[in-house]
Structures are given as structure tokens and as C-alpha cells.
Amino acid sequence: MSPSTVSPSTVSPSTVNATRSPARGEVVATLDQVSFGYRRDPVLDAVSLEIRQGDYLAVLGPNGGGKSTLLRLLLGLETPWSGTVKIHLPGGTRDIGYVPQFATFDRRLPLSVAETARMGRLGRRPLLQRFRTDDDRATANALERLGLTALAKTPISELSGGQLQRTLIARALAGEPKLLLLDEPAASIDAESKELLQRSLRELQNQIPIVVVTHDLTLFSGDFRQVACLNRKLHYHDRPEIPVAALEEVYGCQVDLLHHLGLGDHHHHNASPRPDAESTSGA
Amino acid sequence: MLDAFLHYDFLRTALVAGLLSSVLCGVIGTFVVVKRLVFIAGGLAHAAFAGLGLGLYLGFDPRIGAALVAVGGAVAVELLGRSRVHGHDAAIGIVWSVGMAIGIVFLYLTPGYAPSLMTYLFGNILTVRPVDLLILGAVTVLVLGFVLLFYKELVAIAFDEDFARVQGAPVRALMTVLMALVGLSIVQLIQIGGIVLVMALLTVPPLIGLALTRSFFGVLLVATATGAALTLAGLGVSYRFDLPSGPSIVLLGALALGAVAAGGRLRRRRGTLTR
Numbered sequence: 001m002s003p004s005t006v007s008p009s010t011v012s013p014s015t016v017n018a019t020r021s022p023a024r025g026e027v028v029a030t031l032d033q034v035s036f037g038y039r040r041d042p043v044l045d046a047v048s049l050e051i052r053q054g055d056y057l058a059v060l061g062p063n064g065g066g067k068s069t070l071l072r073l074l075l076g077l078e079t080p081w082s083g084t085v086k087i088h089l090p091g092g093t094r095d096i097g098y099v100p101q102f103a104t105f106d107r108r109l110p111l112s113v114a115e116t117a118r119m120g121r122l123g124r125r126p127l128l129q130r131f132r133t134d135d136d137r138a139t140a141n142a143l144e145r146l147g148l149t150a151l152a153k154t155p156i157s158e159l160s161g162g163q164l165q166r167t168l169i170a171r172a173l174a175g176e177p178k179l180l181l182l183d184e185p186a187a188s189i190d191a192e193s194k195e196l197l198q199r200s201l202r203e204l205q206n207q208i209p210i211v212v213v214t215h216d217l218t219l220f221s222g223d224f225r226q227v228a229c230l231n232r233k234l235h236y237h238d239r240p241e242i243p244v245a246a247l248e249e250v251y252g253c254q255v256d257l258l259h260h261l262g263l264g265d266h267h268h269h270n271a272s273p274r275p276d277a278e279s280t281s282g283a
Numbered sequence: 284m285l286d287a288f289l290h291y292d293f294l295r296t297a298l299v300a301g302l303l304s305s306v307l308c309g310v311i312g313t314f315v316v317v318k319r320l321v322f323i324a325g326g327l328a329h330a331a332f333a334g335l336g337l338g339l340y341l342g343f344d345p346r347i348g349a350a351l352v353a354v355g356g357a358v359a360v361e362l363l364g365r366s367r368v369h370g371h372d373a374a375i376g377i378v379w380s381v382g383m384a385i386g387i388v389f390l391y392l393t394p395g396y397a398p399s400l401m402t403y404l405f406g407n408i409l410t411v412r413p414v415d416l417l418i419l420g421a422v423t424v425l426v427l428g429f430v431l432l433f434y435k436e437l438v439a440i441a442f443d444e445d446f447a448r449v450q451g452a453p454v455r456a457l458m459t460v461l462m463a464l465v466g467l468s469i470v471q472l473i474q475i476g477g478i479v480l481v482m483a484l485l486t487v488p489p490l491i492g493l494a495l496t497r498s499f500f501g502v503l504l505v506a507t508a509t510g511a512a513l514t515l516a517g518l519g520v521s522y523r524f525d526l527p528s529g530p531s532i533v534l535l536g537a538l539a540l541g542a543v544a545a546g547g548r549l550r551r552r553r554g555t556l557t558r
Contacts, residue, residue: 075449094451105443109317110497119439123450128432155497175450 025053027088028179028209029074034083036073043069046083047234051179055209056223061230067213068101070230071181074211089178094123097177097208099168101184107156113167114152117142120174135174142173145203147196162193169197173204180210287522293409297518297528300411303423304475305488305510307468310430312485313492313506314461317441321486323368326375327356328469328481330382335403336389346418346470352382354466361455361462383478406477406529408518415474422467429464430503433457438499475514476529487536488513494543513539 029051037043043066051057051074059067072078073085076093089095097120120142121135143149146166156164165185172180185197204210205223212224229235288294315324334348356378360368368375390400402410411419430437439447440454448454472481492506517532524531 072445075445077445077448092451093449096449098446098449100443100445105446106317106441108493109442110493110499110502111438111442112498115438115499116442119435119442119446120450122435122439122447122452125435127436127453131435171446 024055027052029088030084030086031070031073032084032086034073034080034085036069036078036080038069042081042232044073044080044230044234045232047230048083049228049234049236051209051211053209055211055226056205057209057211057226057228058224059211059213059228059230065231067230068183070234071098071183071211071213074181087179091123091178094175095178097172097175097180099165099172099180099182099185102161102164102187107159107164109156111156112153113148113156113159113163113170114139114143116156116167117148117170117174120171123175138176139170139174142170145173145200146170147192160190160193162189165189166193166196169200173200178208180204180208182210182212182214184214185212186214288518293411294518294522296411296413296416297408298515299416300408300419300475301514301518301532302511303416303419304472304484305514306423306507307426307471308484308488308510309492309505309507310426310503311465311468312510313489313502314437314441315465315485316489316493318365319369320365320465321482322372322375323357323360323365324465324469324485325482326379326382327353327360327466328473328478329379330356331470331473332386332403332478333382333389334386336386336393339398340389340393346474349473350467350470353469354463357462357466357469358459361459365458365462402477403473404477404479405527406473406475406480408475408514408528408532411474419471419474422464422471426464426468429460434500437461441499476533480529480533483533483536484510487533487540491536491540491543494547509536509539 027050029049031047031049034047035042035045043064047066047070049070059070061067069078073080074087075096075098076085076087087093087096114136118131118135118139121131121138124138125131125135140149140152143152146169148163148166148170151159151163156167159167165187169182169185172182186194189197201210201212202223227237229237288298315321331349331353334350334352335345336348338345338348386403387400436447436452436454436457439450439452440457444454444458468485469481472484476484488506488510489502491509492502492504496502496505513532513536517535518528520526520535521528521531
């Protein structure tokens with residue numbers, strides 16, 4: 001997929017979806033023909049992707065398909081074998097709010113919810129400086145947004161899975177990011193957290209571009225503006241109203257998940273299959 | 284007993300050494316524990332014995348040899364990739380025992396009087412000289428200065444290294460310095476507890492701190508205080524019952540840790556009963 005194939009001009013104005021999402025704006029991040037792997041075999045093969053202002057992108061795909069790796073490349077945590085990754089934001093990766101998967105950190109550390117969320121301010125406060133009151137204020141705002149104000153002083157070891165997940169999102173938001181990347185944010189969370197997560201992402205989707213790597217599409221049904229299937233190669237769809245069966249056959253995305261997204265036969269807008277809407281990468 | 288501490292210079296020196304090294308146990312130990320470096324630290328302590336032996340054999344201060352190996356090894360671990368080294372526990376085990384073997388061979392080959400192997404294996408806080416105190420003090424100041432200056436970054440790295448890196452923190456540089464300080468601390472603690480006991484000195488106080496407080500800074504403070512209390516009590520026991528100081532300190536620490544763990548379990552059980 002060359003960047004030009006996913007430009008707004010390819011979006012037909014007749015779809016409901018196009019009126020729902022604002023015009024795709026400036027590019028905030030670019031992957032150009034990126035290949036990468038941890039061992040000999042590539043996890044990602046010639047993946048190209050542009051993330052623009054106004055995007056709300058779901059990245060789907062089988063386990064081991066490279067979804068988390070895609071985020072790690074965007075975050076500069078891995079260096080591509082070939083191809084380039086560019087972040088077009090003034091602060092580079094500091095301007096990215098990152099919500100990792102559960103397993104990547106140690107929750108037994110004696111930290112309160114507020115202290116954990118305040119780490120999102122690390123990139124806003126230079127070395128050798130302590131956190132200040134404006135860091136605390138931004139942290140308090142982020143906690144408020146995710147309904148965590150009452151839990152601010154609670155040790156993270158005592159949180160439920162959903163509360164911990166919200167704390168990690170608050171940490172990402174405390175840094176006032178210009179791009180939000182979430183890795184499986186809906187994995188094993190309770191109803192209250194799901195609700196709060198959904199609400200805050202709905203608010204945010206009109207403010208900053210969001211990329212969600214996810215299995216659980218029930219949480220976001222109908223909200224996404226772009227969908228990408230990732231299974232070593234990336235298949236990008238500017239409008240989600242794509243033929244589901246084709247997605248499954250060609251790219252290995254699970255169909256039941258796509259049904260949750262509202263992309264199946266019972267799609268709520270005029271969803272005649274539009275195979276022309278998708279473009280594939282790495283050709 | 285207090286009289287003895289006031290009257291004998293070597294006891295006073297031992298006391299100061301114990302207090303200073305408790306800062307290393309508490310502060311460096313906490314990072315060793317939360318970053319899961321215990322086994323790596325153990326490997327470095329034992330590998331350092333090669334440097335000690337080489338120093339004795341070639342006639343330079345064996346502590347310099349130990350420091351070179353421990354600090355060099357710690358930095359090498361970081362540069363090779365800590366997580367990769369972590370995954371190779373067999374390699375750590377090999378470095379561990381080969382280091383010991385080299386040290387013992389050099390000790391054996393050293394002509395004339397050589398200090399006994401036991402001194403290095405189990406340490407002796409009572410043999411600390413005033414000049415050692417200076418070095419120990421300098422390392423303590425380095426450790427405290429580093430941790431206080433980069434506190435917010437170090438806590439973030441302890442919790443979630445990837446996130447800290449994304450936020451632009453110089454994770455590689457800070458971890459390299461931290462590892463070098465781990466190496467330096469190990470060499471200092473070898474004097475107090477010996478190679479075999481360093482791991483207990485680095486882990487018991489932080490584990491007690493983690494069990495007793497709910498803030499990260501609190502852990503550093505409680506761990507340091509615990510280290511100091513254990514050293515004092517250990518010296519007392521050692522003096523009173525004529526036991527070696529290092530094992531006394533470590534065994535008291537194990538007792539204290541057991542008591543704290545049992546207390547925590549009891550409190551939790553009571554908590555569930557009243558609920």
C-alpha cells in the first residue's frame with residue numbers, strides 16, 4: 001500500500017461512514033515498507049501505513065500477526081529491518097500516549113494510582129526536575145476523565161483489572177498526547193470500566209487520532225473509521241464496510257469479531273460489499 | 284556491650300561501615316529486587332572473586348580486581364541486553380562458577396601468605412579499615428546522589444521500562460549507570476557479608492521494605508533502616524555469642540523477613556475474618 005492509495009480522495013462521499021468521520025487531516029505517523037522480526041522470520045512484511053488527524057483505526061488480526069509489534073515500531077521500541085518509521089509530531093514519541101498490554105509491567109510495585117498515572121508526565125518534565133503542580137493537575141484531569149479520582153491514593157496492587165487498565169489509560173492521557181495507541185485495552189475488564197473506557201475514547205476520537213489493537217470489537221462497535229487487518233502483511237480499509245467473508249478468507253481476520261463491529265450483513269448503514277474500498281500493502 | 288563499641292576502634296569502624304552499607308542494601312537492593320536482577324547480582328558477586336584472586340596473585344589491591352570484574356560485568360550485562368542475559372540463566376550460572384574457579388586457582392597459586400578463602404566467602408565486617416570506610420562512603424554518596432537526581436526516571440523505569448523509553452527518558456544510560464553502581468555496591472558488600480552472603484544483603488532489606496510500606500520512597504527508607512538495624516543487631520549477636528558477623532546479620536535478616544511475612548499473612552487472615 002503506497003500512502004496515496006489511502007488518501008481521502010479514495011473515500012466515496014456517498015457512504016454514511018464518510019459523513020460521520022471528519023476529513024482525514026495531516027499525517028501524524030508513517031510506516032513505509034517496514035519489515036521487522038524478532039528472529040529469522042519477519043513478523044511484519046513490507047507494511048506501509050499512514051495515521052492521520054481524525055483517524056480512529058482498529059488493527060485486527062490473529063495472535064502473532066504482528067499487532068503489538070506494529071505499535072512497538074511506531075513507538076521506537078524496535079528498529080525496523082528495512083523501511084522507515086516516522087513520527088510527524090513536535091515531541092516525537094513523547095507526544096504518543098501508549099497503553100501497553102497488562103503483562104509488560106510489575107504491578108506489585110508500591111505505587112498509587114495517581115503516582116502511576118503521573119508517570120505519563122515524564123516526557124513533559126526534563127531530567128533533574130521534579131514533577132510540579134501542573135503535572136499533578138494534568139494527572140488529576142486524566143484520572144477524573146476515567147472515573148479514578150476516588151481511587152487516586154489506592155495502591156495499584158489492590159485494583160481490579162478494569163481499574164488498572166483505566167489507570168494505564170490515564171497515564172497515557174496525563175501526558176496530553178497527540179496520538180493515542182492502545183494495545184488490547186478491553187482484555188478482561190469489568191462492565192464499569194468498559195463503559196468508562198468507551199466513553200472516554202468517544203470523547204477523544206474527535207480530539208486526537210487513536211489506534212486500537214484489539215480482539216474485543218464489542219467495545220467499539222460502529223466507532224472505528226478505519227480498519228486494518230494485520231497478519232504479517234497489512235490490509236488497510238479506509239471504510240469499515242468491507243466484505244467480511246473476503247476479510248476472513250484472504251487475511252485471516254476472525255469473522256465473529258467483525259460481526260460485532262457491525263460489519264456483517266446487519267450493518268446499520270448501506271453496506272453493500274465494496275471490495276474496491278480496500279487496498280493491500282506490500283504488493 | 285555498648286561500652287565495647289565505644290572503646291574499640293575496630294568496632295566503631297565496623298558500625299559505621301554497617302550503617303553506610305545499609306544504604307547500599309536498601310537503595311541498590313530495592314532496584315535489584317524490583318528489576319529482578321538478583322540472580323545477575325549473585326553471578327557478578329561470584330565472578331568478582333576472579334578479580335580478587337587475580338589481584339592477590341599479581342600483587343595489586345584485590346578489591347580493585349573485584350571492582351573491575353563486577354562493574355565491567357554489570358555494564359556488559361546492560362550492553363548485551365539485560366532481558367537477553369536474563370533469559371540465559373545457564374550462562375549466568377557458568378560465569379558464576381567459572382569466576383569462583385578462577386579466583387580459587389589464583390588464591391592457591393599466590394605464594395606466601397594469602398588471606399583465607401573464608402574471609403572472602405563470608406566477609407568480616409570487623410576487618411574493615413578506616414580507608415575502606417572512605418571508599419564505602421564515596422560509593423554511598425554516589426548511589427544516593429544518582430537515585431535522588433534521577434528519582435522520577437528511575438521509578439518509571441522500575442515500573443515500566445518501555446513506557447519510560449517512549450517518554451524520552453534515557454533508559455539505556457540510566458540503567459548502565461545503575462548497573463555500574465550495582466557492581467560497585469556488590470564489591471563493598473563483599474567486605475561486609477562476603478561473596479556468598481551478598482545476595483541476602485541485597486534482597487532481605489528491600490523485601491521487608493516492600494512488605495511494610497505502600498510508597499516507593501517508603502521502601503527505600505524502610506529497607507535502609509532495616510539494613511542498619513540488622514547490621515547493628517548482627518554485630519551485637521556476633522560480639523555477644525562470638526559468632527561470625529556476616530552470617531549473624533544474614534540469619535537475623537532471614538528471621539525478620541519470616542516474621543514480617545507471617546505478620547502480613549496474619550493481618551490478611553484477620554482482615555478476611557472481620558470482613
